Amino acid sequence: MKKMERSRDSKATFIKTAGALAVLGIVILFSTPLAVRIRALVATIAPPKNTDAELQALSKDALIARVTNDEDALNRVKYQAVLYDMVSKENAALRKAAHATFSPDFITARVIVRPPQTMYDTLLIDEGSAGEFAEGDIAAFDGVALGRIASLGEGTAIVELFSNPGAQTDVVIGAPQSIVVAKGMGGGAFELSVPQGVAIHANDPVRLSGSATLLLGTVSGVSAKETDASQTVYVRAPVSYSDLDFIDIFLHP
Amino acid sequence: MTRAILLISFAISIVTLPWFVSCGIAILYLSEGGSAIVVGIGGLILDMISAVPIPHLFGFAYLYTVLFCMLALAALYLREQLFE
Numbered sequence: 001m002k003k004m005e006r007s008r009d010s011k012a013t014f015i016k017t018a019g020a021l022a023v024l025g026i027v028i029l030f031s032t033p034l035a036v037r038i039r040a041l042v043a044t045i046a047p048p049k050n051t052d053a054e055l056q057a058l059s060k061d062a063l064i065a066r067v068t069n070d071e072d073a074l075n076r077v078k079y080q081a082v083l084y085d086m087v088s089k090e091n092a093a094l095r096k097a098a099h100a101t102f103s104p105d106f107i108t109a110r111v112i113v114r115p116p117q118t119m120y121d122t123l124l125i126d127e128g129s130a131g132e133f134a135e136g137d138i139a140a141f142d143g144v145a146l147g148r149i150a151s152l153g154e155g156t157a158i159v160e161l162f163s164n165p166g167a168q169t170d171v172v173i174g175a176p177q178s179i180v181v182a183k184g185m186g187g188g189a190f191e192l193s194v195p196q197g198v199a200i201h202a203n204d205p206v207r208l209s210g211s212a213t214l215l216l217g218t219v220s221g222v223s224a225k226e227t228d229a230s231q232t233v234y235v236r237a238p239v240s241y242s243d244l245d246f247i248d249i250f251l252h253p
Numbered sequence: 254m255t256r257a258i259l260l261i262s263f264a265i266s267i268v269t270l271p272w273f274v275s276c277g278i279a280i281l282y283l284s285e286g287g288s289a290i291v292v293g294i295g296g297l298i299l300d301m302i303s304a305v306p307i308p309h310l311f312g313f314a315y316l317y318t319v320l321f322c323m324l325a326l327a328a329l330y331l332r333e334q335l336f337e
Contacts, residue, residue, distance in 0.1 A: 016255045016285070017255050020285075023262045023278060024261060027265050031270065112268075113268065113303050117269070117270065120307070120316070124302055166307060166309035
């Protein structure tokens with residue numbers, strides 16, 4: 001009897017230890033760059049669902065409407081790209097005329113911790129040594145404004161993302177261009193209250209006020225009632241925070 | 254042995270894996286009779302690494318500490334109820 005109990009205990013201990021070792025193995029595996037290869041392998045074996053079935057379920061009219069909308073959005077993006085190019089060339093010409101030299105006023109930092117590793121809307125970056133940048137400096141990735149430096153540590157810094165729940169940021173949106181406050185909703189989402197007179201469409205760019213080139217996000221939806229003086233605009237950041245590896249920190253002038 | 258392995262897993266996961274994975278490992282560690290203080294300290298470290306005041310929560314910046322302390326308290330309560 002005692003022998004049986006001892007054998008059962010040793011079996012339970014073995015299973016527990018094996019389980020704990022499996023947990024440790026998974027933690028170590030997903031803490032190394034090997035995790036990226038595993039994700040790529042999974043994506044190859046089970047690729048994300050395509051939307052063919054969804055499109056086939058739509059009526060002809062709905063399909064035509066969708067294509068027209070997409071074409072309009074594409075035309076707007078093309079127009080904005082041309083406009084941006086013109087402004088950029090004009091800026092270069094003006095700089096040349098004024099003999100103003102262009103200095104790279106940003107530094108690149110590596111992201112150590114990002115959502116969803118943290119439940120806060122923050123990034124932990126590896127450049128925090130004194131004198132390089134200060135609290136309040138803007139962090140951006142590929143022309144997209146992400147947040148501001150919230151605190152500096154020894155070799156690290158915390159970036160508070162603009163989408164931190166309740167955080168308020170001045171942005172430029174719509175036609176005619178208006179400056180409104182974007183309220184962070186968490187996870188790269190924002191909510192704006194814009195006067196009804198300002199025309200806003202889906203996928204319109206929302207830019208950071210005071211910086212002509214930095215994009216905060218694109219309009220994902222507009223909710224408006226005819227009786228209200230303002231409309232609620234929902235904006236999404238165009239980058240996935242979980243994919244950020246390197247970001248730029250714009251230094252204070 | 255099991256407890257030590259889970260403790261190492263918890264420590265590594267704090268800085269490398271999503272917070273909910275750390276949370277799961279903390280539950281496993283506590284269910285194996287791990288120290289409640291260690292889990293609370295883990296929460297505090299997570300807050301020190303990445304917390305900023307959240308305006309929606311009146312500037313509160315200790316979400317992990319509260320969450321992990323609640324886990325630890327729940328584990329202590331359950332342990333007391335089950336073994337006494």
